[in-house]
Amino acid sequence: MSELPALPVTFRPSRTRAVLVSTGVAILVVLTTVVMLLEQLGPGERLSFILTGALIFGVLLMLARPKVVADETGVTVVNIASSRRLAWAEILQVNLRPGDPWVFLNLSDGTSLPALGIQPGIAKQRAIEDARALRALAEARSTGHPEEHQG
Known part of the structure; x- marks a missing residue:
């Protein structure tokens, strides 16, 4: 990207x-x-x-509630009945594999968090683009040099 x-x-x-x-x-x-x-x-x-x-x-x-909001300090994952705030450093990997119903975030505590805000249901290509964008943001922000990656 x-x-x-x-x-x-x-x-x-x-x-x-x-x-x-x-x-x-x-x-x-x-x-x-x-x-x-x-x-x-x-x-x-x-x-x-x-x-x-x-x-x-x-x-x-x-x-219809799910969304993923990324900002300077981290990510807020809003799912159907829950919401969780994550620092960028907590996100080790952003996954959307073929057949997955939504994105999964692999976290530093060894768990995986579903992020229903990015799901390939009706708009598969859009979900793939969103997952790539979130992955790129997580990789850029976890390195500790976010200022190099701002556009």
Whole structure:
């Protein structure tokens, strides 16, 4: 990679996020519209349908949450139900192998952290480019000479 991305940079599966959010909105709107058109339903039944649509929308929003944010001091990995802040020195390797559902970060404590913010699902080429950019940033920042690599 010839030039590193400017920091801060956010990696997220934009197409997947767009599909999840628009699907959630569509489900909520359709359920609410249908329930209001069905005259035989009482207020309690209508409310339960609308709340079900809102719950589905909420779950889809949670699935759209993952991202990886890289800045001068490290990386924040936001997954579906958790978030973790890492210093650059903690990241030993950034992996996205063929068949992997998302990027895995090999860490200095011997563990591996999934980074769902970079996933090849709908946009495989974009995920590969993002993984390469994060890998290049991690390699540049872990050497202790980040000023040499700023573009």
